[in-house]
Amino acid sequence: MVDSWCPITCNSSNDGPQKLQNLGILHHNIQSLGNKVLALNVLLSSWSLKPAILCFSEHWLHKDHLLHININQYKLVANYCRNSNRYGGTCIFALNDLKIRELPFLNNLAREKVFEISAIELVDFKITVVCIYRSPNSSKEIFLELLDETLNKLLTKGRLLVLCGDWNINLLEENTHQKALQSLLISNNLQNTVLCPTRVTLNTRSLLDVMIRNKIFYHSTTKVVEMGFSDHFALVMSVLVHSPSTCSKYVVKRIFSRRNIAKFNDQLKIELWDEVYSQFDVNSAYCVFLSKFLKYFLHIFPLKKVFSKKGKKSGWITQGIKVSRQRLQLLYLLKRKMALSVHTLNYIKKYQRIYKKVISVARQRENDQIIQRSINNSKTLWQIIKKESGNGFTEIENISLEIDSMLVTNPQDISHQFNEFFVNSVDRLIHLNRNCKNDHATVNDIILNPNVLFLVPVTEEEVLKVTSKLKTKISAGFDEIPDMIVKQCIQFIKKPLTFIFNLSLSSGIFPDQMKIAKVRPIFKKGQKQNITNYRPISILSVFSKILETLMYNRVVNFLNKFKLISNAQNGFRKNKSTFTAIQTFIGQIQKTLDNKQFAFGIFLDLSKAFDVINHNLLLAKLELYGLRGIAHAWMRSYLTDRTQFVEIHHMDQKTFKIKTLTSSLKAIKHGVPQGSVLGPLLFLLFINDLPRIIQNAEVVLFADDTNILITGNDMLSLNEKIQNVKNQLEKWFYENHLIINTEKSKVIFFRGSRSTPIIRSIFSLNNKEVVCSSDVKFLGICITEDLSWATHTQYVCKKLSKTLYLIKSLRDSVSQSVLRNVYLAKFESVLKYGIIFWGGVKKDSETLFKLQKKCLRVVKGVRNRVSCRNLFREFKILTVTSLYIFEILCFIIKNRIYTTQYSDVHGYNTIHKHNLYVQFCNTERCKRGVIGMGTKIFNGLPTELKSVNNFNVFKKKLKNYLLCNVFYSLQEFFNNC
Known part of the structure; x- marks a missing residue:
């Protein structure tokens, strides 16, 4: 020893x-x-x-x-x-x-x-x-x-x-x-x-x-x-x-215990807030409220030193396990130094297997007990998974930056450098871009909406409802008030908040103190001393989030009522998703190639799209969409005079104290606020007129992800359309001050089959060539020029192989129920993303099915040749085929615009009245598309499933049906019909 x-x-x-x-x-x-x-x-x-x-x-x-x-x-x-x-x-x-x-x-x-x-x-x-x-x-x-x-x-x-x-x-x-x-x-x-x-x-x-x-x-x-x-x-x-310095590491933080929260609520109960109600200006009212709130907050939740805990002794390693380990080491020495009998060697092997099993069971039992004893089982479970997978230890890593060939290590200077970079990089991008020098931009192409948004007063019940939907997070904005604390005390502050919010909406003024953003630099990849390898994460006040959500709900209801958002936009919208965007784009390509036409795709990457938006242009568009009067004044107030500061953590190498350092405030002159509730919606409205401007092409948007599909009967007409779309794009982006990153943008000529000659032509925007590629990553899906799925399934296979190893590394430390949760969260979530597009191709899904079965055997702890049918039933997990059936049917039912049911056309009580009309296709590719396969699979369902009208009931019954019938292939499914 x-x-x-x-x-x-x-x-x-x-x-x-x-x-x-x-x-x-x-x-x-x-x-x-x-x-x-x-x-x-x-x-x-x-x-x-x-x-x-x-x-x-x-x-x-x-x-x-x-x-x-x-x-x-x-x-x-x-x-x-x-x-x-x-x-x-x-x-x-x-x-x-x-x-x-x-x-x-x-x-x-x-x-x-x-x-x-x-x-x-x-x-x-x-x-x-x-x-x-x-x-x-x-x-x-x-x-x-x-x-x-x-x-x-x-x-x-x-x-x-x-x-x-x-x-x-x-x-x-x-x-x-x-x-x-x-x-x-x-x-x-x-x-x-x-x-x-x-x-x-x-x-x-x-x-x-x-x-x-x-x-x-x-x-x-x-x-x-x-x-x-x-x-x-x-x-x-x-x-x-x-020996180095033995000072204990500690961080200064606030303790949000249940006892402290109860004390805090007791203080708020007796506060009358009369001084808030006596104010006529929203800034004054909010300042008074925040001052009183912080007085109690800072008193009940003072900053305290919290020393980092030393590694705990592993409770599962009992004295018996240690003795067994010593015995095993002795057996190893005997085996190495002596010629032992076959009987003794078999005894050592058996002892080794039993020992391995004992320590595995002991580790699993301890983790199960930790989960059972915890208040938040789900949170504790993922903390254990993180720890057991080698990601449990996190430490403050001090940042140093190389600026102008000089190494900057002072944390205060580093915070200032980050703030300067994050703000100035946007200013510099706008200055260098010729689009943004157009001072005479117009928005005449937008049709005036004669209706005007009226801001309905806020009620206390509405404030309660909005606050209840906040995430239970400890992170906080500049005022250091976490979302979690406001959720816990909202009953005692709903009245003054409702007063302040109504004062804001009636006066058209967004409170100044809600415009301050706290920014944290997050390392992406590359050299850590290179400041360009960091991205900003903005955190706003929790009270700003609540007020923004109240305005968001009013604006969205107004936009939906008058159908003002383009159907081409799939981002941040109810009943829209990446799948609807992908299906619109791919479905149109399949239809075009099925008709023996030509298709050309443009996939644009925009540089800092949310950050470079011109406020005057945005406000002009909002006015045309119907946000006029008080609503328009409120939006102007919301966008202007915003500031930000950067916060970083730094560990003092002598005292081991973890300090928090902040930069000075810096004004933000462009863009929609990052990390805000309203920011994404305002961007959607800013880009909303683009699809109407682009003629003779299909525009598919997902927030700033801009994609255009151009089709033609022949190459001559296609090239003419491409040139027209090119001119329209350049004009719109010039007038709207948005910047196309031509280095990351791509174009593709789609072809009907691999035997079709490859077309590669030069396409440029603003005199800069855009790469003509054979494949592109489109909203997380790898699309190729011949619409084959081998490239994407290889990409998925690589991701799932990493997850498989994660599950393997956990199997000796956590129980099967925990491993199942890891499978669902890490494996199945990746497997099912986009499966409706590629899952119908047998050769592409077979590899992933083998990987899925391998993963299931690891979860169960059985050998490679054990059949998985019963394992799928035992763990209530869908096979790749069943997952494909489930996802494609849910998509079809949820998006009825793509299909028509016989009962929608006639009222005859036929045995096929619940079936969907089958679209005509010339090619196998079109038949294998989402609509073709979705229709075929739906029509193959039992009548009792097809006749269900409620979507949630249909999902539940369908899943039970697929779990009972473990389908290994689509042929099995159709044979079972």
């Missing part, structure tokens, strides 16, 4: 007594980390002090899978994963509290099989740890060259270095490569601390694994340990280092 290492004290001539500690670094060639995580957690829990660093060779995992590894109290800090071959790989885990710096400059030295390197720096100790694996059959010469180059990059004066790994060079045998390695180490003042064999069989003894250090280390020892995970021993180095 590994000895525990503990802090010791020694004397220093300069500073007197100085605390030192032994820092543990472990390396093990583990030969598949994924299936040994639970046993590894048990082993580590039996050590009184854990190694600070865990280095593993041959983890055998893909990078996406490695991210799901959960080693209790550790975080993944560096890794190398193979791309072309299986097995291999290296990774490094560190204790959660350690400050780690990655060493990306070594990544370009990595070579698959030859030099698989992971490296980190322990910031507090100034120690560099490098883990390298070399495959047995790879070039030793290239390995030594790359090792030499690595050492040249790493070895600097006074810097401590630890090299570990399985290099597959036997240091117990003298040969050319062993001597070359020893010479390289000596020339760099390095020493291998491992002297005994690290891989022992009955016939061989080899020293293949190394733990190498500088000779400048104060003190270090290395132990060889039997962990029982592979045919290699593990190595544990204990390094004597100075």
Whole structure:
């Protein structure tokens, strides 16, 4: 067993007594980390002090899978994963509290099989740890060259270095490569601390694994340990280092406990709000209200220090499990050193299987108990899933930015830089775009709506209803008041709020303090020091959300009443979705190709569409749509004089206090407010006239996702239409100051079959060429020029494979009921998106069906050849085919505009009166379309299902029917009719 290492004290001539500690670094060639995580957690829990660093060779995992590894109290800090071959790989885990710096400059030295390197720096100790694996059959010469180059990059004066790994060079045998390695180490003042064999069989003894250090280390020892995970021993180095600061990490936050909320409500109960009711100006009334509300809020929910909890001991790892683990390790040693009988070897295998089962059941039982004891079972369940899948540990990562070749690390300066960038990037984009320099834009193309929106007074009941639909979130706007608190206390503030909201609607003024946005920078991808790799997330006051929702409801009711929103718009609208947009577009293409016509698609990407909207243009359009008078004044007030500030979190490296820093306020002059309730609706109204302007083409919109389909009987007429649409698009976008990103936009010539000649022509907008592609991502669906679905199903298969591994990584830690929830949330949700378009093609759905069955077997914990029919019934899960049937029928019933029922045409009581008319199609592609297949499947349903008129009842009965009849194919379904 590994000895525990503990802090010791020694004397220093300069500073007197100085605390030192032994820092543990472990390396093990583990030969598949994924299936040994639970046993590894048990082993580590039996050590009184854990190694600070865990280095593993041959983890055998893909990078996406490695991210799901959960080693209790550790975080993944560096890794190398193979791309072309299986097995291999290296990774490094560190204790959660350690400050780690990655060493990306070594990544370009990595070579698959030859030099698989992971490296980190322990910031507090100034120690560099490098883990390298070399495959047995790879070039030793290239390995030594790359090792030499690595050492040249790493070895600097006074810097401590630890090299570990399985290099597959036997240091117990003298040969050319062993001597070359020893010479390289000596020339760099390095020493291998491992002297005994690290891989022992009955016939061989080899020293293949190394733990190498500088000779400048104060003190270090290395132990060889039997962990029982592979045919290699593990190595544990204990390094004597100075202890870093031991200040506990803490964050300053407000405690929203039930008791505190009850106290808060008690204070609000006795407040009369008379001062609010005496105000005639909405800004004054809201200021008085907010001041009183915050007085109670800050008193009951003061800021308090909350210290981060150290990793809890795993309760499921009982003393009995630890004893069993020790016994198993002893059996491994016997097996390695002695020639055992077949009976004894079988006993060890059986003991190993039982041990694995015991620790799995223990872990599952503990997680089930945690869920059962919690108040919010669903939230706790997903917290456990997040933790068990390796995503449970989160820490504040301090941001640094490179601005004009200078590194900015001061958090206050960083908040200002972010705010400047987020606001100025929009201003700069508008300034550079020639469309936005048009000062004489008109909106004469919009037909004047003679009706005017009248703002009906708000009632207390309406305020209660709107507030009840708020999400229970802790995040808050600039006033620090979370949505959750307002939901809890709305009964005691509904009256003053109703007064303020009515004052706002009657005066046409939106309160100034509701116009302040708090912005948080969210990292996307790429270099973290590049400010362009961050996007802003805006958080508004909860009271602003309520007032906006009240206005939103009035505007939407008005727009719907007079049918002012274009049917081409599918975004943010009731009974519209991405599916209606996709079906409109693809259905028209299928119909066109079925008639042997030509089709050309334009898929536009707009640059910061919501952010660059010109307020004067928007207000002019709102007036024409009927938002005049007080409503128009209110919208003008809502859009103007808005400001924002950026908030970032920063951990002080000396005190470990997590600070919140904010920038100064900066004015927002363009766009609709991000993170707002009204913003998306205002954008829809801004772009609403585009479909009417584009003649002789089908425009399909989903918010700012703008797509145009042009069809023609021949190429000559098609090209003429394309040129006309091009001119119309350029004119509209010029007049409306929106910016087309031609680099991300695409066009496609659709063709009837793969045998049809490929057409590639040059298409440009504003004298900039748009790529003519063979495929495009359209609202999450991969569309190709021949409308085949292989590309999309491959994309879905790749996503589902990642989810399958997630479920595999969870199966030893959570129960089957939890795994089923993960399946529904992570697997089925991806599987069913867009299935109505591709699910009818057998060859495309078969691969996904195999993956689905594989996933179901993992959930149940059965072998690969076990039949899944009963498993689908047991877990109440629909097969890919049944899911396709369910989704396509729900779409057809919900969107009756696409179909006609016999009973709608005549009143005769025939046996087919509930059937749908079958549309005529020339091609198989058209027959396999949503309408063709949906009609055919509906007509194949039992009469008792077809006769159901209520949509919700139909859904319930249909699902029960599909769960009872586990259909593996459409042919099975039709045979069952």
